[in-house]
């Protein structure tokens with residue numbers, strides 16, 4: 001089953017159709033479901049386990065992949081279908097993380113012949129509301145504030161530039177409140193906190209050099225500085241892959257992060273706002289089989 005978010009990445013229906021044709025040419029039979037609104041992809045994925053399909057494919061951006069993941073995780077491990085991806089989003093971080101090339105032929109080949117590999121997940125449990133599984137990363141502070149405020153219309157028209165614009169706009173307005181929490185029981189404070197399950201953040205940018213979806217470790221990045229200059233400095237370091245090596249940045253492997261204050265501050269995961277502080281972030285007890293491109 002293919003679950004397609006027609007709004008992802010400014011609607012890439014042609015790329016989807018070409019991928020579907022390539023899949024059919026490889027002998028795959030397909031069921032396509034199109035989302036109408038947020039939440040549909042999760043519901044469709046949960047329903048898929050009850051029908052005769054052998055894989056659920058998220059066609060959209062990282063937010064759609066996160067929704068499909070959470071639908072699949074509603075079932076026990078022995079009934080859980082593997083997750084495949086057709087990346088059609090704005091940043092497609094998961095595709096970069098697993099080395100998936102974006103041509104329709106490559107995407108179809110992976111789904112038809114790629115190998116499902118066990119991937120560990122993060123689990124974000126807010127004090128209020130349901131827990132969510134996370135593939136790539138969860139964050140709070142400046143970065144989650146930008147995700148919450150980025151204008152959807154602008155994102156559809158300009159793609160990643162909308163994030164650049166919103167980052168600059170918010171960097172001179174955001175009050176940078178102190179985030180407080182515990183990382184494996186040790187207290188810390190920061191202006192922005194990112195908990196990475198994988199290596200990459202926001203695109204092909206290495207945030208957690210030791211991150212690996214196939215290991216059961218999370219990586220904390222706690223960024224203490226506030227204000228526009230700090231944001232620009234962190235962006236440059238991220239782009240050059242050196243963010244985790246900055247002297248004032250805390251970077252460490254961990255299994256549990258509690259973010260306690262300020263209560264009500266937004267938390268984003270896999271590129272979408274999902275909760276408010278306080279939250280408890282752990283390595284999820286359950287895993288998913290994710291279809292990786294072949295060698």
Ligand SMILES: Nc1ncnc2c1ncn2[C@@H]1O[C@H](COP(=O)(O)OP(=O)(O)OP(=O)(O)O)[C@@H](O)[C@H]1O
Pocket residue numbers: 005006007008009010035036037038039040041060061062063064065067088089090091092093270271272
């Ligand atoms: N039909 C729909 N209409 C509006 N929103 C939808 C629809 N289907 C899914 N969504 C929501 O759209 C949001 C963005 O989707 P997604 O992340 O897949 O695309 P993107 O933002 O373009 O890509 P990326 O995350 O890679 O930047 C998600 O929160 C998802 O739940």
